[in-house]
Amino acid sequence: MALIEFTNKGIYCKRGNFYIDPWQPVDKAVITHGHADHAKWGNKNYLCHPLTKPILTERYGLFDNVETLAYQKTIDINGVKLTLFPAGHVIGSAQIKLEYKGEIVVVSGDYKTEYDGISTAFEPIKCHTFVTESTFGLPIYKWQPQKQLFESIKNWVAGNLQKNKTSILIAYSLGKAQRLIKHLAGNEPIFVHQTIANLNQAFIDAGVALPSTIKITPEIKKDELQKGIVIVPPALADSKWVKNLINPAIGICSGWMAVRAGRRWRSADAGFALSDHADWAGLLTAIKATEAEKVMVTHGSTAIFSRYLNEIGISAQEVKTQYGEEEEAEEKVVENEVKEDQTKI
Amino acid sequence: MKRFAQLIQELELSNKTNDKIEALVNYFSEADENDKPYVIALFTGKKPKRPIGTNLIKQWAIALSDIPEWLFTESYHNVGDLSETVALVLPTAEHTIEKPLHQWITELAELQGKTDEEKKTYVLTAWNSLTTQERFIFNKLISGNFRIGVSNKMLVNAIAKQSQQDANKIMHSIMGKWQPNSISYAELTSGSHVNTDNSWPYPFCLAYALDTEPKNLGDTADWQAEWKWDGIRGQIVKRNSELFIWSRGEELVTEQFPELHFLKDELPDGTVLDGEILAVKDGKVLPFSTLQQRLNRKTISKNQLENAPIGFFTYDLLEHKAKDIRTSTLSQRRAWLEKIINQLSHKNKVLLSPIISFNSWQQLAEIRETAREINSEGIMLKNLNSIFHSGRKRGDWWKWKINPYTVDTVMIYAQKGSGRRANFYTDYTFAVRDGEKLITIAKAYSGLTDKEIKEVNSFVNKNAIEKFGPVRTVKPELVFEIAFEGIAESKRHKAGLALRFPRIARWRKDKNVDEINTLDDLRQLLNSN
Numbered sequence: 001m002a003l004i005e006f007t008n009k010g011i012y013c014k015r016g017n018f019y020i021d022p023w024q025p026v027d028k029a030v031i032t033h034g035h036a037d038h039a040k041w042g043n044k045n046y047l048c049h050p051l052t053k054p055i056l057t058e059r060y061g062l063f064d065n066v067e068t069l070a071y072q073k074t075i076d077i078n079g080v081k082l083t084l085f086p087a088g089h090v091i092g093s094a095q096i097k098l099e100y101k102g103e104i105v106v107v108s109g110d111y112k113t114e115y116d117g118i119s120t121a122f123e124p125i126k127c128h129t130f131v132t133e134s135t136f137g138l139p140i141y142k143w144q145p146q147k148q149l150f151e152s153i154k155n156w157v158a159g160n161l162q163k164n165k166t167s168i169l170i171a172y173s174l175g176k177a178q179r180l181i182k183h184l185a186g187n188e189p190i191f192v193h194q195t196i197a198n199l200n201q202a203f204i205d206a207g208v209a210l211p212s213t214i215k216i217t218p219e220i221k222k223d224e225l226q227k228g229i230v231i232v233p234p235a236l237a238d239s240k241w242v243k244n245l246i247n248p249a250i251g252i253c254s255g256w257m258a259v260r261a262g263r264r265w266r267s268a269d270a271g272f273a274l275s276d277h278a279d280w281a282g283l284l285t286a287i288k289a290t291e292a293e294k295v296m297v298t299h300g301s302t303a304i305f306s307r308y309l310n311e312i313g314i315s316a317q318e319v320k321t322q323y324g325e326e327e328e329a330e331e332k333v334v335e336n337e338v339k340e341d342q343t344k345i
Numbered sequence: 346m347k348r349f350a351q352l353i354q355e356l357e358l359s360n361k362t363n364d365k366i367e368a369l370v371n372y373f374s375e376a377d378e379n380d381k382p383y384v385i386a387l388f389t390g391k392k393p394k395r396p397i398g399t400n401l402i403k404q405w406a407i408a409l410s411d412i413p414e415w416l417f418t419e420s421y422h423n424v425g426d427l428s429e430t431v432a433l434v435l436p437t438a439e440h441t442i443e444k445p446l447h448q449w450i451t452e453l454a455e456l457q458g459k460t461d462e463e464k465k466t467y468v469l470t471a472w473n474s475l476t477t478q479e480r481f482i483f484n485k486l487i488s489g490n491f492r493i494g495v496s497n498k499m500l501v502n503a504i505a506k507q508s509q510q511d512a513n514k515i516m517h518s519i520m521g522k523w524q525p526n527s528i529s530y531a532e533l534t535s536g537s538h539v540n541t542d543n544s545w546p547y548p549f550c551l552a553y554a555l556d557t558e559p560k561n562l563g564d565t566a567d568w569q570a571e572w573k574w575d576g577i578r579g580q581i582v583k584r585n586s587e588l589f590i591w592s593r594g595e596e597l598v599t600e601q602f603p604e605l606h607f608l609k610d611e612l613p614d615g616t617v618l619d620g621e622i623l624a625v626k627d628g629k630v631l632p633f634s635t636l637q638q639r640l641n642r643k644t645i646s647k648n649q650l651e652n653a654p655i656g657f658f659t660y661d662l663l664e665h666k667a668k669d670i671r672t673s674t675l676s677q678r679r680a681w682l683e684k685i686i687n688q689l690s691h692k693n694k695v696l697l698s699p700i701i702s703f704n705s706w707q708q709l710a711e712i713r714e715t716a717r718e719i720n721s722e723g724i725m726l727k728n729l730n731s732i733f734h735s736g737r738k739r740g741d742w743w744k745w746k747i748n749p750y751t752v753d754t755v756m757i758y759a760q761k762g763s764g765r766r767a768n769f770y771t772d773y774t775f776a777v778r779d780g781e782k783l784i785t786i787a788k789a790y791s792g793l794t795d796k797e798i799k800e801v802n803s804f805v806n807k808n809a810i811e812k813f814g815p816v817r818t819v820k821p822e823l824v825f826e827i828a829f830e831g832i833a834e835s836k837r838h839k840a841g842l843a844l845r846f847p848r849i850a851r852w853r854k855d856k857n858v859d860e861i862n863t864l865d866d867l868r869q870l871l872n873s874n
Contacts, residue, residue: 139412140420140433261425269358304419
């Protein structure tokens with residue numbers, strides 16, 4: 001019996017009777033990270049890293065049915081040894097290592113290999129079977145070192161200030177927003193949308209050190225925003241609120257911005273290829289480091305990436321999951337929150 | 346090249362015309378003098394001869410980036426642009442180099458006639474010294490295809506603003522014959538070179554679609570009504586015993602239409618006609634599908650001349666007795682035009698596009714309904730006092746097209762788009778029902794909002810059944826109403842018929858796949874024509 005199987009509800013470990021990042025409600029869900037395509041609402045019991053719990057609490061109001069497990073600590077579920085290792089994707093993101101009678105499977109969720117300064121750095125784990133994402137699994141994706149990227153973001157902001165434009169950065173509430181805040185520290189004031197502010201507060205309460213930011217409220221005047229940096233989630237990129245700011249200049253922070261078509265598609269004023277996923281080289285390095293005999297490729301360029309792995313002598317197969325609709329799922333979560341709170345913004 | 350790279354980035358990032366014009370004005374104010382004529386040449390499609398074939402570029406890029414060819418091809422499908430794909434897959438540059446744009450272009454031109462090895466050394470050195478964005482531009486310079494959303498009109502407006510010259514004059518000037526290496530920006534903007542050139546056409550006057558009831562246009566006596574023809578808008582220029590035929594895309598197509606060459610002997614010098622190239626037999630207009638057989642061909646066979654004869658329906662006279670008469674009134678220009686056309690010998694080849702006489706807007710509306718019977722797509726309304734404007738201008742000319750045909754279809758294939766739409770499934774193939782089967786009838790890629798495209802994209806990701814290269818077969822579930830302008834028999838298509846200018850009219854979320862049209866419905870339409 002294989003240690004994991006891909007079912008219509010999600011990745012299932014029959015031996016331990018639990019699911020990893022299920023997309024249908026189940027009794028026991030082990031969650032790799034807090035993005036809405038991986039952490040769904042409606043499961044009976046959750047197991048995740050201690051820093052993913054505040055996300056589930058903040059977004060879904062879950063608390064009592066969420067059990068936590070620190071990185072490198074092992075628990076036993078029906079004889080299956082389960083350990084979390086950092087995935088470097090967002091705060092609290094984990095790779096899930098399962099071990100049973102010497103067979104090791106690692107489900108990595110989403111990951112990146114470059115240390116982002118805020119999520120615990122990715123750690124390669126040797127295993128027999130490695131489940132990998134392939135969001136940017138094409139050789140056209142090569143991230144610039146983040147130092148350079150943040151330099152260009154800072155230059156862009158400085159240029160906007162000179163031209164009396166309001167700098168608006170579009171970034172996921174979870175992950176990208178915190179990363180921006182961390183690296184733009186020193187360029188205050190930084191104004192954040194309430195969905196970001198709420199998550200930040202949850203992280204700060206859980207002991208994460210984050211530079212200070214200002215939650216956007218109707219009381220804050222537009223000319224104050226214009227002198228700082230405004231960070232909002234993608235759901236608000238085309239909103240009236242953004243359009244009504246003083247000379248808005250919109251900068252989208254996303255790996256898709258590496259390609260011109262991605263930039264033009266989103267009709268922004270600037271695109272920064274800042275990603276929390278591994279690029280082509282990152283994926284290959286990570287996979288080789290696992291020394292896995294079998295690689296299972298989930299969401300992204302699954303077909304292309306697994307074909308390439310097979311050609312370079314790494315046995316790989318594509319598997320169908322419902323991950324990778326990160327953008328859509330994340331936007332939905334934010335849209336709901338925004339709707340509930342329309343009076344505020 | 347850094348300044349040019351910056352310009353390209355600014356042009357690509359904004360979709361507001363004013364921003365783009367501002368970027369161009371700034372560029373022409375700041376850039377290296379020698380670069381400016383080259384940039385105008387690039388943006389107006391004045392291509393130098395390609396020094397290196399696409400295939401070599403591709404092979405070198407594949408070898409350098411150490412990826413298999415199929416992976417390069419897949420990457421290309423995701424990027425949607427070859428120059429950009431090459432720029433992205435190459436290893437990061439180890440050096441930096443800065444040369445002005447005109448030097449790059451000149452050096453590339455000098456590669457002409459060199460050996461492949463010499464070309465390779467040059468290109469590889471460049472690639473290893475440029476940033477990704479600069480590499481992309483360098484590759485574009487090799488291919489000569491610079492399409493970055495700057496229309497000739499926009500460029501002209503920017504240059505006019507920057508040089509404080511009249512836009513029409515600039516348009517003339519840049520559409521004339523000139524070489525970027527032997528003209529200065531100042532000479533180009535002053536238009537000193539165009540007088541010696543016989544070929545230059547005038548900017549076309551274009552119409553907006555009528556967006557109101559025609560009765561709001563006022564008195565019918567102020568308006569000239571003509572048929573709106575569905576062919577290739579063209580200008581015929583006769584000066585100093587030379588004949589030139591220009592298409593609306595500002596391409597010279599003189600050689601493609603030998604039927605019109607008699608005009609060289611018959612039109613007086615200093616004459617420019619505006620009209621439509623159409624498939625014409627015995628003075629009657631044939632469907633666009635017939636004309637299509639004659640387009641974009643280097644040589645025309647006897648067979649094609651017989652099966653798809655063409656003619657020219659004249660609309661207007663722009664130059665008369667070597668004088669620019671575009672500011673005379675339409676009624677005056679028409680009178681002169683009629684005189685010229687009536688003196689020609691081949692009356693079935695070059696005709697006056699007829700004027701429709703009508704007494705009331707109601708009567709004209711009824712006449713418009715009969716447009717399809719004569720392969721016209723509606724009616725043109727032109728104010729009798731109008732001048733011949735440069736480009737699109739509201740108010741004087743209107744196109745009043747007949748409503749398109751529509752058919753309900755189901756999407757069965759999806760493919761990722763290119764350019765702006767790469768990364769998303771935006772090119773769809775649609776089918777109608779033929780008994781128990783579904784049969785493909787059209788491919789279309791426009792008419793959906795960005796939000797709808799995202800929705801379809803997510804559907805395709807979840808419901809892909811099979812993959813053929815970049816194409817996905819999807820569950821036949823999404824129903825779309827396709828609008829089209831005409832229908833013709835076609836041996837090339839499995840359905841035995843082809844739709845003219847199909848596009849998505851609406852996403853029919855209210856309909857399911859059982860409710861789509863059948864092939865028989867379309868055959869009936871074909872036979873009723």
